[in-house]
Amino acid sequence: xxxxxxxDDEKRIISRTLFRKSGxxxxxxxxxxxxxxxxxxxxxGFWTRDFLAEFIAFLALFIIVILYITYVWRDWxxxxxxxxxxxxxxxxLKSREENxx
Numbered sequence: 692x693x694x695x696x697x698x699d700d701e702k703r704i705i706s707r708t709l710f711r712k713s714g715x716x717x718x719x720x721x722x723x724x725x726x727x728x729x730x731x732x733x734x735x736g737f738w739t740r741d742f743l744a745e746f747i748a749f750l751a752l753f754i755i756v757i758l759y760i761t762y763v764w765r766d767w768x769x770x771x772x773x774x775x776x777x778x779x780x781x782x783x784l785k786s787r788e789e790n791x792x
Contacts, residue, residue, distance in 0.1 A: 695780065701773035704766055725755050 697705070729751045736744030 697773055700769045704770045705773055761774045
């Protein structure tokens, strides 16, 4: 079978997955940086009954979630492509019918 080269995006995703140095606390902090100010702004809006501030906080959270989903979806499709190419080269897995439980 002909060897397939990984694309630059696939190499980036594989490298980031295999050689991630950040721990769980660093990942949590990276989310808190975006979510905490938005949450505090929402509390301010609720406390002062400023519905515009609450709306802006909700809109910011919505945008953050949409961007995160888009980012994960794109990375998942690239990762899936890389795994598929790897399996075509190595052939370590059984066929789909043999893997059914």
